[in-house]
Amino acid sequence: MHMEHLELEHLGFPADVIPLQYQALLLSDDRRMEAFAGAIAHTVQPGSRVLDLGCGTGVLSFFAARQGATVTAIEREPRVFATARAALRAAVGDAVTVVHADARDYLPEEPVDVVLCEMLHVGLLRERQIEVINSFKRRYLRHIGGPLPRFVPEACVQAAQPVEQDFTYFGYTVPAPVFQLPENLQPRTVEAAPPQVFQQFFYTDPLPHDCVGDLTFVAERPAVVNAVRVITKNLLSLLYEPPGSVDWTMNYLVVPMREPVEVLPGDEVRIRFDYCPGDEITVLADSLTASVPAHAH
Ligand SMILES: C[S@@+](CC[C@H](N)C(=O)[O-])C[C@H]1O[C@@H](n2cnc3c(N)ncnc32)[C@H](O)[C@@H]1O
Missing domain, CATH: 3.40.50.150 (Vaccinia Virus protein VP39)
Incomplete structure (x- = not known):
């Protein structure tokens, strides 16, 4: 397993x-x-x-x-x-x-x-990382005072990408969320456009109340965009000499969308979603839309 x-x-x-x-x-x-x-x-x-x-x-x-x-x-x-x-x-x-x-x-x-x-899950979904650290910071500053300790992870970057995902297994089609190892080739996934960042923050700064994407991509290849791939990179430790970071990119999450859109190279595709940290994947899935604003064909 x-x-x-x-x-x-x-x-x-x-x-x-x-x-x-x-x-x-x-x-x-x-x-x-x-x-x-x-x-x-x-x-x-x-x-x-x-x-x-x-x-x-x-x-x-x-x-x-x-x-x-x-x-x-x-x-x-x-x-x-x-x-x-x-x-x-x-x-x-x-x-x-x-x-x-x-x-x-x-x-x-x-x-x-x-x-x-x-307490991390890709997309900051499901687990209580943000709630736990928010609560810790609030109580720590009130009862113990500043400065805040260093956090591991120190920061988080989240990106999204429009994809065409093959949800057909042995001839049977089920558009269910898929987890993918980042280091593996993904023969079931066509990347319609490169990923774009929709959120980034440091844990010592105020933490996000929601995770909102409103991103416009330019398609690089013909695709039926039927899903979004969510990418969560945790910057576990920031290094200063030499500069860099120790990162952990979590398994990707591919979330199917209700209404796929067809794109050709050069088409813009707008992807929108809106959920809160700790929400179920279904909340992201239910909010997910794709549109092709200036469809040329
Ligand atoms: C993703 S696991 C990581 C465990 C460990 N830190 C590791 O890296 O292997 C998160 C752990 O947090 C625990 N946990 C979740 N919510 C918690 C809470 N509110 N208070 C204390 N532990 C909690 C879970 O039971 C689980 O063991």
Whole structure:
């Protein structure tokens, strides 16, 4: 089973609960793990005080403890919490304190240097990353004061792209959302135009209340635009010398639209959608429209 083919929402779990039997999928996602290990190695110093919100099995806390940090890790799901506590004790002794709590309520008593938070889903859909970090920032500034800690991820860039997606399987057509590994060739997808950014923000800045796209693309090839591909890149750690970043691009999400439009090279195609962070994919899908304003044929 691979995350490209298996997403939790299809298995009947609320998006923000990741039961133990699915945590290994996160642990065996090498691109994700390498990116977080690299970012934490850059951001966390010996002696850093680190808070890990939604720690899951505790792997990010483990990376931080390995850097010499003192870590507090928060997890809400009871069995996952117990597993993290045992695994972290075996791996790093008492360097990590694991707390069974809701990250939306938990606040440390002392200032922290770094907050790790991976409650992410492509599109910022379904999971509670924005809500949790907003709540943390508001309460931290009120009760502990500034400056805010450094966040991992530090920033997010989201893009969208009009595509023609082949939704026909063994002769049977089902326009259902598709997840794609960014590094794979996608023979079922024709890219009508290159992606465009519709949102970018730093976690220390005010966070978005909604995710709105109103983008006009110029078609590069003939296509029946019947879906939009959503691309979410998390800038886990910004590097200054030399400049750069440790990035994690999540699996793409291809969302079918109700009314496809046909384009020829040079045609403009306008794509619009509007949803809130944490919404179900259906909210994005229901808001999604494409139009060809100056159809030449
Ligand atoms: C996507 S997983 C990531 C786990 C871990 N940080 C990792 O990188 O492997 C998000 C975790 O946050 C937990 N979680 C979700 N909402 C939470 C909340 N409000 N408070 C605490 N934990 C939460 C989930 O149960 C899940 O284990």
